[in-house]
Amino acid sequence: MARIKTEKNLSRKDVIVSKAATLFREKGYKAASMRDLAESVGVEAASLYNHIKSKSELLHELVFSVANKFVLKLDEIESEPISSLQKMEKILRFHISEMINHYEEVYVSDREWKHLSDPYLSNYQNQRRVYRKRLAALIEEGIRIKEIKAIDAPTVVLIFLHAVSGIESWHRSTKKITAEELEQNMVAILIDGLKANK
Amino acid sequence: MARIKTEKNLSRKDVIVSKAATLFREKGYKAASMRDLAESVGVEAASLYNHIKSKSELLHELVFSVANKFVLKLDEIESEPISSLQKMEKILRFHISEMINHYEEVYVSDREWKHLSDPYLSNYQNQRRVYRKRLAALIEEGIRIKEIKAIDAPTVVLIFLHAVSGIESWHRSTKKITAEELEQNMVAILIDGLKANK
DNA sequence: TCAAAAAACTAACAAAAATTAAGATTTTTT
DNA sequence: AAAAAATCTTAATTTTTGTTAGTTTTTTGA
Known part of the structure; x- marks a missing residue:
């Protein structure tokens, strides 16, 4: 058997x-x-x-375990005594490394949450909204102290999160640069794009 | 009736x-x-x-009409007598405006192509690969003439394309900035992030 | 105005889906 | 080694799916 x-x-x-x-x-x-x-x-x-109750249970277990991990990490980074831009860089690096090392789960959580059913769906959408607001607040703080260029914060959040999800293509590609190089390149473009012109 | x-x-x-x-x-x-x-x-x-042959016909009509539009525009921009960085900016702006003005079609084409069946599937994957290579070549040219910072070109392509697909969140958001502002902000971050430090 | 073409409807099919029931087998515990 | 618990199987049920057949209604154009 x-x-x-x-x-x-x-x-x-x-x-x-x-x-x-x-x-x-x-x-x-x-x-x-x-x-x-x-x-x-x-x-x-x-x-x-x-072993499981239903197909949908599989989805929401996946989605929420990923979501919780990101929220916990944000809690941690937020309380560190570093500048906003440095916090953003840390968060970005965390997103990148999660996407690289836990590809399947993070990808599914990112793309398939639509198929959650209530109450999980509304719950997730809520968590997501709050998470993004916290990121935007971080960026706005950076703008206030003139570390980050004057720019629409929610737009930055949107670019960041989706740029990271592009690592999907990296996973699929045959001629890969290393994970470290990938991270370095992404940070170079995105964090540099944020810096205030001095 | x-x-x-x-x-x-x-x-x-x-x-x-x-x-x-x-x-x-x-x-x-x-x-x-x-x-x-x-x-x-x-x-x-x-x-x-x-009026239609099948459900799948709907999908591949949507996907290919969008894909063709992007290829045509790239043909056009490539042949213009402007610098690589300017070309990238034009392409970026085109992607943004298509995502804003033809949201449903572009979004579907971007996210649902997996469900194409052969021969459409392989066809599409091919077109996509070629398109990305052309963008990467453009970036490499910019690097060669030191207009763009030394960076992995495929990574840039990946960030660009996925950042644009993030406009999805903008569409959903309630407190929207205008489309012009959105475009301006995205260009500011992404194109600035590319520029070589002088 | 009338015949042909286009567009709609009702009814039905076959395939695939998630899930459950009941029973057999294996593993663990005592 | 016997009893209890865990695990797997076969078979069936119920829904939902894309699609086709056959027929009726509406529009078009000579």
Whole structure:
């Protein structure tokens, strides 16, 4: 009888969630069927339900675990005694490294949250709005002390977040520069683009 | 009997394609059903098939009409007698204005192309690859003549294209800056971020 | 005005989807 | 080694999906 093989410290549910992340990234949440998932896990579709409640549970577990991680990191960075621009750079670097090292989960969380259902959906949209506002506030602080050029803060946030999500293309590309180089390049363009002209 | 109402110069098929764009953006291609589409057009689902061949036809018509427009514009800009950085700025501005003025179509083309089926899928992926290479070549030229800072060109392309797709958030936001301001802000960050330090 | 073409409707199909029920088998615990 | 718990399977159910067939209604143009 086929059995889900777990590595140390991982529950069978963890394995399923992780495979789901890959599948949701590849095909999108709606196009990925429970049968696809079962196959990739190596078991019959019905067997999955011994470990999870529903397909949608998979999505919201993925989405919220990623979202929580970013919120926690922002809490941490916000309280550090460094300048706004330095905070933005740290946040940017964190986004980049998460996107590189936890590609599947972050990508799914970014692109597939639309398919959450309430109350998760409104909840997520709320978290997202608050997160962006906090970033914008950081930028506005930088503008106030003339460290950052006078510019619309929400627009900066939007550029930052979406630029990072472009790392998707980097993942797919064959001739890759290294992760460090990628990070360095992104910081060079985006942070330099923010700096006030002195 | 319900009838699809057309405005001047628009075929009934055009109306369907346009409504499909909105629907595909809102729910995603897979989650949008032909019955949803029929309702939004104001007709029974089966009636749609007097005008279109299939659901997938809707997607590839949308995707390729957008893709072609961008390729044509790139042809045009490439042949102008201006510097590489100026060309990049023009392309960036074109992307921004297309995203603002043809939001639904551009967004769908950007996010839902995964659901194309062959031969359209490989075709599209090819076009996309070529397009990005042309942009990268433009940037490399700018680097060579020291107009643009030494930086990985494909990374720049990736940041540019994805930053533009972030205009999605602008569309959704309630307190909007004007389209002109948005464009100005994006150009300020991204083009400034490229300039070689003199 | 009348025939042909275009566009709509109702009804139905087949395929695929998520999920459940009931029972068999394996693993863990005592 | 027996009992309990966990895990997997087969089979079935219910919904939803894209699409087709056949027919009726509306529009067009000679």
